[in-house]
Amino acid sequence: MSRLHQYVGGEHLRQDAPDKVTGEAIYVGDMAFPGMLWGRFKSSPIASGRILRIDTARARALPGVRAVLTGEELDHQLGLYMADKRILARGVVRYQGDPVAAVAAESEAMASEACNLIEVEYEPLPAVLDVEQAIEPGAPLVHPDLGSYRYMKGVFHPQPGSNVAHHQKIRRGDLEKGFAEAHRVFETSFWNPAVPHVPLETHVVIARALSGDRVDLWTAAQSPFTVRHLMAAGFGIPHNNIRVRIPYVGGGFGGKAGINLEPLATMLSKATGGRPVKIVATREEEFNTLPSRQGLKSRIKAGVTREGKLTALEVRYLWDAGAHADYGVNIGRAAATAGAGPYFVPAVKVDSLVVYTNKVFGTAFRGFGHLEVLWGIERNLDMMAHALGIDPFEMRQRNFLTPGEPTITGEIFTANHGRPDLCLKTVADAIGWSERPREDHPPKRPAPIGGKRRGYGIASLHKSPAMPVYTSCSCILKFNEDASVNLLISGVDYGQGTYTALAGIAAQELSIPVEKVHVTWDCDTATQPYDWQTVASRFAVMGGNAVIAAARDCLDQLKAVAAQVLHAPVEDLVCENEEVYVRKDPGARLHYRQLVIGYSFPNGSSIGGPVIGRGRYIAQGLTHLDPETGQGRNALNWTYGAHGVVIEVDTETGDIDVLKIASCMDAGKVLHLAAARTQVEGGVIQGLGSALIEGFKFDESGRLLNPSFVDFKIPTAKDLPREASQHFIETPQLDGPHGARGIGEHPMIAIPSAIGNAIYDALGIQIHELPLNAERVFLALKHAQPNDAARP
Amino acid sequence: MEHPIKLTVNGQAWEGSVLPDLTLLRFVRETLALTGTKEGCGIGECGACTVLLDGRPVNACMVLAVEADGCALRTIEGEAKAGKLSRLQQAFVAHHAVQCGFCTPGVIMSAQALLERAPAPSDEAIVEAVAGNLCRCTGYASILKAVRSCTPHGRTGGER
Numbered sequence: 022m023s024r025l026h027q028y029v030g031g032e033h034l035r036q037d038a039p040d041k042v043t044g045e046a047i048y049v050g051d052m053a054f055p056g057m058l059w060g061r062f063k064s065s066p067i068a069s070g071r072i073l074r075i076d077t078a079r080a081r082a083l084p085g086v087r088a089v090l091t092g093e094e095l096d097h098q099l100g101l102y103m104a105d106k107r108i109l110a111r112g113v114v115r116y117q118g119d120p121v122a123a124v125a126a127e128s129e130a131m132a133s134e135a136c137n138l139i140e141v142e143y144e145p146l147p148a149v150l151d152v153e154q155a156i157e158p159g160a161p162l163v164h165p166d167l168g169s170y171r172y173m174k175g176v177f178h179p180q181p182g183s184n185v186a187h188h189q190k191i192r193r194g195d196l197e198k199g200f201a202e203a204h205r206v207f208e209t210s211f212w213n214p215a216v217p218h219v220p221l222e223t224h225v226v227i228a229r230a231l232s233g234d235r236v237d238l239w240t241a242a243q244s245p246f247t248v249r250h251l252m253a254a255g256f257g258i259p260h261n262n263i264r265v266r267i268p269y270v271g272g273g274f275g276g277k278a279g280i281n282l283e284p285l286a287t288m289l290s291k292a293t294g295g296r297p298v299k300i301v302a303t304r305e306e307e308f309n310t311l312p313s314r315q316g317l318k319s320r321i322k323a324g325v326t327r328e329g330k331l332t333a334l335e336v337r338y339l340w341d342a343g344a345h346a347d348y349g350v351n352i353g354r355a356a357a358t359a360g361a362g363p364y365f366v367p368a369v370k371v372d373s374l375v376v377y378t379n380k381v382f383g384t385a386f387r388g389f390g391h392l393e394v395l396w397g398i399e400r401n402l403d404m405m406a407h408a409l410g411i412d413p414f415e416m417r418q419r420n421f422l423t424p425g426e427p428t429i430t431g432e433i434f435t436a437n438h439g440r441p442d443l444c445l446k447t448v449a450d451a452i453g454w455s456e457r458p459r460e461d462h463p464p465k466r467p468a469p470i471g472g473k474r475r476g477y478g479i480a481s482l483h484k485s486p487a488m489p490v491y492t493s494c495s496c497i498l499k500f501n502e503d504a505s506v507n508l509l510i511s512g513v514d515y516g517q518g519t520y521t522a523l524a525g526i527a528a529q530e531l532s533i534p535v536e537k538v539h540v541t542w543d544c545d546t547a548t549q550p551y552d553w554q555t556v557a558s559r560f561a562v563m564g565g566n567a568v569i570a571a572a573r574d575c576l577d578q579l580k581a582v583a584a585q586v587l588h589a590p591v592e593d594l595v596c597e598n599e600e601v602y603v604r605k606d607p608g609a610r611l612h613y614r615q616l617v618i619g620y621s622f623p624n625g626s627s628i629g630g631p632v633i634g635r636g637r638y639i640a641q642g643l644t645h646l647d648p649e650t651g652q653g654r655n656a657l658n659w660t661y662g663a664h665g666v667v668i669e670v671d672t673e674t675g676d677i678d679v680l681k682i683a684s685c686m687d688a689g690k691v692l693h694l695a696a697a698r699t700q701v702e703g704g705v706i707q708g709l710g711s712a713l714i715e716g717f718k719f720d721e722s723g724r725l726l727n728p729s730f731v732d733f734k735i736p737t738a739k740d741l742p743r744e745a746s747q748h749f750i751e752t753p754q755l756d757g758p759h760g761a762r763g764i765g766e767h768p769m770i771a772i773p774s775a776i777g778n779a780i781y782d783a784l785g786i787q788i789h790e791l792p793l794n795a796e797r798v799f800l801a802l803k804h805a806q807p808n809d810a811a812r813p
Numbered sequence: 814m815e816h817p818i819k820l821t822v823n824g825q826a827w828e829g830s831v832l833p834d835l836t837l838l839r840f841v842r843e844t845l846a847l848t849g850t851k852e853g854c855g856i857g858e859c860g861a862c863t864v865l866l867d868g869r870p871v872n873a874c875m876v877l878a879v880e881a882d883g884c885a886l887r888t889i890e891g892e893a894k895a896g897k898l899s900r901l902q903q904a905f906v907a908h909h910a911v912q913c914g915f916c917t918p919g920v921i922m923s924a925q926a927l928l929e930r931a932p933a934p935s936d937e938a939i940v941e942a943v944a945g946n947l948c949r950c951t952g953y954a955s956i957l958k959a960v961r962s963c964t965p966h967g968r969t970g971g972e973r
């Protein structure tokens with residue numbers, strides 16, 4: 022095989038980088054249209070209440086105001102999995118930050134002023150803020166009408182008359198027997214707060230509502246076709262009436278999946294007779310009104326043999342969905358299927374409840390619930406190991422799934438699934454796990470306050486893409502006159518580097534220089550082929566397969582014409598280095614240039630025509646999960662991985678200095694080394710944010726206390742680990758492009774678990790809540806001191 | 814009441830009048846239509862809006878346009894000359910120090926100011942220079958590498 026044009030696994034430059042380093046990249050916030058108005062909304066100051074009166078008269082009277090809307094005028098119920106959301110609150114508000122009225126005006130300042138002039142009178146209602154309280158009988162209902170909402174049937178199981186939006190059950194094996202066989206049974210609980218995504222670009226959209234129920238949108242969204250579909254379903258208009266365009270997007274991490282501000286901008290535009298309306302969320306609105314990651318309370322009961330083999334696992338996950346669970350229901354479902362970790366457990370009972378509360382709502386966030394469930398599972402595993410006197414590394418190795426064993430949903434693990442064991446070994450070796458200091462680590466009793474102490478921690482992870490069983494993707498490759506190609510695909514590259522990896526796949530498949538593949542960056546539902554959503558680390562895999570199919574389609578077309586010109590059978594033709602030649606007569610050859618828009622014989626007569634390849638891919642073999650047992654096949658593939666950390670804790674302040682982080686993923690095949698490495702670098706730091714500093718805080722009335730960068734910090738360049746290494750294992754995925762699996766989300770998933778485990782190694786205390794900020798660590802250590810007065 | 818101001822924008826003279834409460838960020842993005850400079854928070858906490866005033870990096874959202882009177886203003890649009898990327902810009906491309914790109918113009922302006930002020934900065938100085946620029950995507954490692962590669966001691970280093 023020729024070594025020319027080999028790009029898979031390479032490091033060719035990102036296609037978007039020149040636009041982005043020069044400021045030439047256009048994001049929605051940079052766009053303006055003639056006659057464009059500014060939209061703003063007014064949001065609820067209280068977590069739960071009845072709207073008694075909205076007076077918009079003064080806002081309407083303000084010069085420059087072109088439209089004012091309230092929930093009374095908008096009758097749509099929207100959502101992807103669970104249509105539980107209105108464009109503006111109607112009758113009641115369900116969280117502090119819930120939009121209640123909106124304005125379109127000639128300038129942003131006028132729109133803001135008009136919002137201030139809108140008067141809303143509320144009758145406060147009891148707010149339900151805690152998930153445990155929310156599932157008590159008689160708890161105030163966040164959605165009394167739950168029974169009447171549209172939702173994806175057969176997949177989700179809402180419980181009308183309660184705050185439970187979805188109950189995912191997983192049942193496998195004989196639980197009683199499993200616990201009876203256990204040498205010891207451990208019970209413990211964990212908690213994760215809600216965490217916002219914090220893309221540097223806040224949500225932004227421009228909408229034009231045109232005559233004849235047509236809508237034009239420019240939006241910072243992850244999924245053009247899902248935006249279109251949800252708009253079509255929500256407004257009851259044909260898909261083709263809606264055109265969604267997505268230019269560069271300034272980060273998403275799940276927060277820009279589904280739809281967000283698009284319907285509101287559309288209705289404002291409609292109310293102004295079709296003038297373009299732009300809404301840019303302020304940073305505070307990004308925190309307060311737009312979705313975040315759900316909180317989670319986990320209760321874990323696990324049985325183990327004397328040797329540390331798991332015999333039974335009973336878990337209850339209570340997801341704090343906030344006021345809407347449109348996306349949250351799917352997180353509760355998907356994360357439950359991974360809710361025992363990458364281990365074989367003979368008997369399992371998982372109850373995963375997605376619970377409404379009166380707080381800002383949750384949605385997809387890089388890792389889709391897996392960081393949260395593994396915070397419990399991976400911490401608990403360490404706790405059990407220590408109690409049994411088994412090395413946490415060894416404990417995991419004894420329990421990893423091995424070929425032939427079923428996952429908790431009954432999928433049989435095979436040798437092609439990947440190597441969780443090798444991932445763990447790789448990170449353990451990278452941090453020097455087996456040579457770590459053992460004497461006084463972990464200390465027998467809580468470490469005394471004074472000085473710094475080191476700790477080593479490891480944790481495993483796994484995740485499969487969460488998506489509907491019919492998820493699909495398509496690609497078009499069109500050749501230009503100079504034999505360069507345009508690659509059209511509709512997963513959105515909002516920074517992950519997927520487009521650059523796909524360009525490499527296309528170039529390699531077509532045997533052309535990667536510089537000649539131009540991915541069309543701006544996505545447009547009117548011209549690009551269909552894709553479901555850019556979420557779940559599925560795009561490199563499904564998109565990669567679609568690109569390969571499209572490239573092969575192009576090659577077939579090139580060969581078909583070349584065969585006529587070269588008088589050779591198609592089977593004897595080879596495409597290489599931008600040429601087609603006859604295998605046994607390599608002198609007979611044609612440059613792609615001669616073929617891509619049609620071949621002309623010397624006498625002028627022409628054959629062929631423009632070469633346009635099409636490729637598609639659909640998830641295969643997936644099934645719905647049984648509603649009672651959760652058994653079925655919902656994973657297209659599993660990516661396994663592990664993290665290892667070395668930390669130093671200052672016992673006098675609780676500050677954690679991260680000395681080393683090693684990460685390893687079984688990528689199947691690394692499609693683009695630089696993209697993979699930088700995804701891991703970035704994901705790890707995002708994971709460190711969740712581990713050490715990030716988390717929403719609410720007061721007892723449900724008001725968000727930290728909705729700005731002043732009170733909510735994310736990691737800066739000063740917060741990096743001293744040393745970070747990225748490792749990849751390549752156990753080919755049989756149906757992945759070149760054997761690849763997704764790795765976009767995984768780098769952040771087990772970081773908190775590894776740090777929590779390292780804290781125990783350093784201090785001998787177990788912390789069950791995130792984030793592990795200095796205050797929490799110091800107070801936990803202080804309260805654990807034998808003579809501490811504040812000890813509970 | 815508008816105030817007359819006079820400044821240079823990426824080397825070119827600009828003269829006009831602005832409202833007293835117009836921020837430098839809005840002046841750059843709206844009046845000058847230079848949209849490479851981004852807004853990430855509007856309250857001086859993210860650095861996405863970093864521009865250079867007389868060579869000094871400032872958060873444009875925290876400065877009034879009138880304060881730029883008489884200054885040399887530099888924005889990301891002025892960094893590439895005649896279609897050729899600056900050395901630092903090239904380094905960001907080469908080191909894959911760009912993901913979503915929303916922080917990138919601000920980070921480049923902060924780092925460029927450092928390199929002009931101290932052509933051989935220490936690692937600590939580099940971290941310090943970009944610590945006010947939030948990036949949610951890259952985890953900063955590739956950014957630091959890119960900047961380091963533009964210093965005399967980083968020049969030979971290259972990728973790990």
Ligand code: FES
Pocket residue numbers: 851852853854855856857858859860861862863872873874875
């Ligand atoms: S926009 Fe100026 S610092 Fe964030």
Ligand code: FES
Pocket residue numbers: 221271272516911912913914915916917947948949950951
């Ligand atoms: S590249 Fe996205 S915020 Fe820095």
